[in-house]
Amino acid sequence: MRCDFALSSKGERKFITIRLKAQSLRVIFFKRGEKYILIAVNQFIRIMSLLTVGTVAFDDIETPGGRAEKVVGGAATYIALAASYFTRDIRIVSVVGDDFPTEELGDLQSRGVDLQGLQIRKGEKSFFWAGRYRNNMNERDTLETQLNVLADFDPILPESYKNVPFLMLGNLTPSVQQQVIEQMHQRPKLIALDTMNFWMNTAMDGLLKVLKMIDILIINDEEARQLSGEYSLVRAARAIHALGPRFLVIKKGEHGALLFEGDQVFFAPALPLEEIVDPTGAGDTFAGGFMGYLTKTQDTSFENMKRAVIHGSAMASFCVEAFSIERLKTLTEQEINDRILQFARLVNFD
Amino acid sequence: MRCDFALSSKGERKFITIRLKAQSLRVIFFKRGEKYILIAVNQFIRIMSLLTVGTVAFDDIETPGGRAEKVVGGAATYIALAASYFTRDIRIVSVVGDDFPTEELGDLQSRGVDLQGLQIRKGEKSFFWAGRYRNNMNERDTLETQLNVLADFDPILPESYKNVPFLMLGNLTPSVQQQVIEQMHQRPKLIALDTMNFWMNTAMDGLLKVLKMIDILIINDEEARQLSGEYSLVRAARAIHALGPRFLVIKKGEHGALLFEGDQVFFAPALPLEEIVDPTGAGDTFAGGFMGYLTKTQDTSFENMKRAVIHGSAMASFCVEAFSIERLKTLTEQEINDRILQFARLVNFD
Numbered sequence: 001m002r003c004d005f006a007l008s009s010k011g012e013r014k015f016i017t018i019r020l021k022a023q024s025l026r027v028i029f030f031k032r033g034e035k036y037i038l039i040a041v042n043q044f045i046r047i048m049s050l051l052t053v054g055t056v057a058f059d060d061i062e063t064p065g066g067r068a069e070k071v072v073g074g075a076a077t078y079i080a081l082a083a084s085y086f087t088r089d090i091r092i093v094s095v096v097g098d099d100f101p102t103e104e105l106g107d108l109q110s111r112g113v114d115l116q117g118l119q120i121r122k123g124e125k126s127f128f129w130a131g132r133y134r135n136n137m138n139e140r141d142t143l144e145t146q147l148n149v150l151a152d153f154d155p156i157l158p159e160s161y162k163n164v165p166f167l168m169l170g171n172l173t174p175s176v177q178q179q180v181i182e183q184m185h186q187r188p189k190l191i192a193l194d195t196m197n198f199w200m201n202t203a204m205d206g207l208l209k210v211l212k213m214i215d216i217l218i219i220n221d222e223e224a225r226q227l228s229g230e231y232s233l234v235r236a237a238r239a240i241h242a243l244g245p246r247f248l249v250i251k252k253g254e255h256g257a258l259l260f261e262g263d264q265v266f267f268a269p270a271l272p273l274e275e276i277v278d279p280t281g282a283g284d285t286f287a288g289g290f291m292g293y294l295t296k297t298q299d300t301s302f303e304n305m306k307r308a309v310i311h312g313s314a315m316a317s318f319c320v321e322a323f324s325i326e327r328l329k330t331l332t333e334q335e336i337n338d339r340i341l342q343f344a345r346l347v348n349f350d
Numbered sequence: 351m352r353c354d355f356a357l358s359s360k361g362e363r364k365f366i367t368i369r370l371k372a373q374s375l376r377v378i379f380f381k382r383g384e385k386y387i388l389i390a391v392n393q394f395i396r397i398m399s400l401l402t403v404g405t406v407a408f409d410d411i412e413t414p415g416g417r418a419e420k421v422v423g424g425a426a427t428y429i430a431l432a433a434s435y436f437t438r439d440i441r442i443v444s445v446v447g448d449d450f451p452t453e454e455l456g457d458l459q460s461r462g463v464d465l466q467g468l469q470i471r472k473g474e475k476s477f478f479w480a481g482r483y484r485n486n487m488n489e490r491d492t493l494e495t496q497l498n499v500l501a502d503f504d505p506i507l508p509e510s511y512k513n514v515p516f517l518m519l520g521n522l523t524p525s526v527q528q529q530v531i532e533q534m535h536q537r538p539k540l541i542a543l544d545t546m547n548f549w550m551n552t553a554m555d556g557l558l559k560v561l562k563m564i565d566i567l568i569i570n571d572e573e574a575r576q577l578s579g580e581y582s583l584v585r586a587a588r589a590i591h592a593l594g595p596r597f598l599v600i601k602k603g604e605h606g607a608l609l610f611e612g613d614q615v616f617f618a619p620a621l622p623l624e625e626i627v628d629p630t631g632a633g634d635t636f637a638g639g640f641m642g643y644l645t646k647t648q649d650t651s652f653e654n655m656k657r658a659v660i661h662g663s664a665m666a667s668f669c670v671e672a673f674s675i676e677r678l679k680t681l682t683e684q685e686i687n688d689r690i691l692q693f694a695r696l697v698n699f700d
Binding site: 135136137231232233234235252255256258265266267268269272273274275276303306307310344346347348349350 | 485486487581582583584585602605606608615616617618619622623624625626653656657660694696697698699700
């Protein structure tokens, strides 16, 4: 465990600040001659909490190997569940209808997810998406989208959410993402954002605006190419940095993920898997694992971002092993650590 | 430098074997009482040589960014050039017409490539291929193929080639690849083979036969899927191991390469590049760098194969920086070492 000491003084008062991993103690005293007079011991707990905004929804999923009907889905659900393995203080801003099962909400709560910001609309229906994956699991067709409660979603942040230091904006209308940032009392230490082609086609102005307000953009390769107009991902990264985000994560599905900051680049592979049951939510699970790890470690250096990318990739590799959020409900710390080790073995050479 | 000593005896004779990196000295003597009688000092030089069989040809190449006409190409050319940065004893078995420029042959020779096994057919034309790359550089269309001298290619190995310990069979008719193996006096320490969909469609029996005779199959992901009938590359690898090859390298182009041996797997990324000028020959360059490194190090453990995959990837990353073989003519050891370091930085995390 890391533990730092610092000595400082202000006039006659002397301070000893002791920093542990997630909290600091400050011992305040006078020194009179050889005598120490203790005044106070203040404890500051650094808030390791993550706020995520996104859909909480139902999915119908068809894959070449099976189907699942009206199962739990939604970006915020996957993000929160994945992050819950790294931090137990997660706030959600989202909206569901009263058709959403209470039991599932209870499951989220029991994993440390605060639902104060989840609006439950009486007499309305939750967002619904139906899709079918093609044979290679890399492409999917949307069969149906019912916006329902999402149609006029107005994200309202509870007061207690407005100082959260880590913010993950799931894929939503850019203006809604912006509204969330604008409600914060102080700018979060780190803001990450996911988006998609649809918003580039229909709300590019809004997207460009919100891109200037964030730190990390998390998108897939196709989206990076569309946003930048560059095929080379190295050039795409440079163009996207110029739009605002200091960090860029490009997800390449079964081909791994790239992390860019300036001229630095890091690559994390996807784990070669024998079987992919359901890719739904893998990207959001990646984002949740990534931001969960950063929230836990409170360290936004490039070196630590690399580790975060590996943790995100590990969580995504679990996600695809079962339909819906099933696999994300039952993981153990040991399973996660073993998988991280598998990633290290996969790419490690001397 | 590694240097091992070993003591042994046979009857009255005693031996001291001194192994240096690529050679061993054996000192043979009698011990009579306290007296040593020297009998002989034998020097064994381990042959660090690589034999490659494949095309030496002309290409017409069109990319979205440019074109090159009647430039030097061919699998054996790329393999030999890439390998020449690791070993200076490379033998080629191939065939060209007398239209092939002498100057280019001289260039190959000056890089340590022995051309005794290169048949030059008078009055005939060299193999010619014309292709056009699509916008993303990942797909290409063959515009023209002229077999010419390749139509009735009979690979004849010079005597001096028949004991070479490392053999790289470039993409050719499986029966031709088999003929080469059968001409060897002793089974090479390591036989690698490249092939393509075309032979799976037209000569599967021959391919299955030769697969039982080799150690390493080097193919791309699409070919691995077709050969195994499995979409998952993990399952494809298992199915291909069962066909004969103990090692399998699956090249995924811009998405890197996977190495499999039994249940062990290693992944090497491709370097994210700003610009790809011409992907022609990248796969063969990979194979050349890979086998060149193994020939140099004489170590076929999984750990060393990992390094070989990285060296192959590094060489391929240079290949695509210019049309034809241009970039492979001018590399320096420093440039190669720097790039290997870039690969390490790209994937390394703690």
